[in-house]
Amino acid sequence: CSLAEKWDLAFIQYMEAGKSAEETFNFTEASKMYEEAIACQQEMELKPVLRWQFLAKVKLGSCLRELARYRESEEVLTQCLNTAQAAMTKSDGDQQMYVHALTALATLHQAQSKYNEARELYIRALPIARNFQVSRSSLWLAGHIAGYAEILRKSGDLVSAEELHREALEIRELAASENTCTELELAVSYTQLGCTLIGRKQYEEGYRQHHMALFSRFKYLNFSHGLVSESLNYCAEALSALGRSEEGISLGMHAVQIRKIVFGTSHPAYAHALSILASCYHKVGRSNCAKGLLEECLGICEATFPQNHANLIPNLMNYADVLCSTGDLKMAHDVYERAIMIHKINFKENQKANQLEKCQTEVKELTFRIESGEDIKHTNGAPVACDNIMCALPEEETRVIVITDIGRDVDDEYALVLAGALRKKKCFNPIAVVTTLSPSKQRAYLARGVLDTVGLPDVPVGVGSAGGVGEGVELEVYPADYAATQTYGFESGEDLMERALKSSPDKSVELLILASLTDAATLVKNHEHLFMSKVKGAIIMGGLNPLDSAEFIEPDTSYNNYCDMEAAKYFYQRCQELGMPTITLSRYAAYGCPIPTAMFNDLSKTEHMVATNLRGVSKASVNHLWFKVNLQKSDPRREKLPERCNRRWFCETFLGVDDVAEKGTLSIWNMVQNLKMYDPLAMLCCVPAFRDKHFKCETKYVSGTAHKLIGKCATQSGIVDADALCKELCFLLEYSFRSSLQNADKIPK
DSSP states (O other), X not given: OOSOSSHHHHHHHHHHHHHHHHHXXXXXXXXXXXXXXXXHHHHOSSOOOHHHHHHHHHHHHHXXXXXXXXXXXXXXXXXXXXXXXXXXXXXXXXXXXXXXXXXXXXXHHHHTTOHHHHHHHHHHHHHHHHHHOOOTTOHHHHHHHHHHHHHHHHHTXXXXXXXXXXXXXXXXXXXXXXXXXXXXXXXXXXXXXXXXXXXTTOHHHHHHHHHHHHHHHHHHSOTTSHHHHHHHHHHHHHHHHTTOHHHHHHHXXXXXXXXXXXXXXXXXXXXXXXXXXXXXXXXXXXXXXXXHHHHHHHHHHHHHSOTTOTTHHHHHHHHHHHHHHHTOHHHXXXXXXXXXXXXXXXOOTTTTHHHHHHHHHHXXXXXXXXXXXXXXXXXXXXXXXXXXXXXXXXXXXXXXXXXXXXXXXXXXXXXXXXXXXXXXXXXXXXXXXXXXXXXXXXXXXXXXXXXXXXXXXXXXXXXXXXXXXXXXXXXXXXXXXXXXXXXXXXXXXXXXXXXXXXXXXXXOEEEEEOSOSHHHHHHHHHOHXXXXXXXXXXXEEEOBSOGGGSSSOXXXXXXXXXXXXXXXXXXXXHHHHHTOOEEEEEHHXXXXXXXXXXXXXXXXXXXXXXXXXXXXXXXXHHHHHHHHHTSOTTOGGGTTOOTTOSHHHHIIIIIXXXXXXXXXXXXXXXXXXXXXXXXXXXXXXXXXXXXXXXXXXXXXXXXXXXXXXXXXXXXXXOBSXXXXXXXXXXXXXXXXXXXXXXXXXXXXX
């Protein structure tokens, strides 16, 4: 044996290694360790006691069950039960071992949808467990009571399941009062009771139970732990049932990401997370997103479970419901028919009767609609932009259309995160996001994903122009696992802005421009009357020439203007001619409110996928900028970087010195003291209360209309109190991240 000279010591080491692998949900490795432990037993001169022989095999059988290797698991666990039964007839009979064998096989039968066989085994096991255990705070007994309750829940007897889960919870709570039960063990009862209550349509209490489990697991486990993903998943499901699916989407996305890493993309646990995320998308009107997720989910289930497994039924029902929404009534009818067939195979009469009745009712309704000639596919199997749902808003709400070149610098993405907080705080409502700068469609995928993670799945995204970049030129877009898939369909940015404006009351929309002004100029050129009637002002992240240098305001050579100077000049000129107020926030404002790099570390502690990704992206972006500022001015690899952005500018802006010894090809991140958050500051300017509190404006009146500039020069940044603004911004960003993970109570007061 490679682990130890003595077989008995090797056996113990393999058992411990198997347990450690199980705790991280690595059941493949755990099963290998238990197989090695069993092999060690065969080599021992003095055979271990029967309980130890038995335990290794039960552990192996349970791991095989988790891997959906049901036939092998059944062989191992049946052998264990036979061994335990034989021992009960002899003097060395072990009641605990016998109960363990019965319940392990029962749990396998539950996974196989053999609910009647599972119940029969538990009916034999539970009385022995109750008689054997004297203490009312026995976690062993609580585990077996809860195990039986889970079988009852899965087979549809929710009333009995709730009664038993409450008994198990009571036992664990008593044990906790005696300091013999941990919060994580209590979280098991919260989760199981929560699932039962959701099944009984007691959604509020079900969500409360799941949230308590989530809180405990956040507290004690790594965020990437499989149990955290379980709680995220069930909280998302409960929120969806409560009509709060827009909140559930972020939790569902995190659950999918964790389970993808922990279990892999062919495991039923990953498929379950896809199914719940799909349900959330469907309920906010994003049925095409839901359709793709459910098709992936069903593919996994079909490949993993035995044919006509009961676990397919809820996924088939969800898929059929989505197909109805996308207009494919015939396929929806057939999917419901298959669900009925599988139900009849797995359940006796009156078991899960509501599930069967729902399917049968839908089949009748669909048959009538199809015979009436209603079966018209909306999508023809292709992604469409109809998932861009525009929600009705109160007339007094300030609405914001955002134009962004997200994916180039992290501050654009932080601006969208900030929008999530500002909407939750009822400061304003983003009604559309348009991505610009080639490749603008890739940027739209990223914007869609970010909005979904911060509770804004109902904000539509459109694909804008190349943003002044030459034909065939595509600038970088940094990667993110949460970006929308490339099957997602978008409408054009111009069409989306037109639609958003038409649906808004007069003079209710702020146009927030965080990128080149190409798309804004196009909007004014092609829809001038609509622009003037619906828009009350434009807020631009850019820059102006000195206000007293000319009769009119003129754009300077800041990056966003420089990308398409012709469009910038046109937009500012027409705003002045039409009497449209503008607020321009310059780079000097951002220089006046440097954000310490420690903030990015603090935000990543929220464990939100966007915060974690942006921390890494910030480092890569700064290093890439350092590389570009060290190139010759004529080097095309500088892309659209203005000439003033050179090595000295970088050192003064990010390092607080005139120069450093480091070469342009080396990493500079460790020397960076702070970053500039241009776009989040511009986003804050959309809210009058924040604008008045944190910024001082220089104003130039043109034909009686105010045009304001925040950040006149390096010595006049327009920032009232940099520390206060930095703290406000950090609080709002952290609030956005934590609240989208249903964990806002961790925010410092």
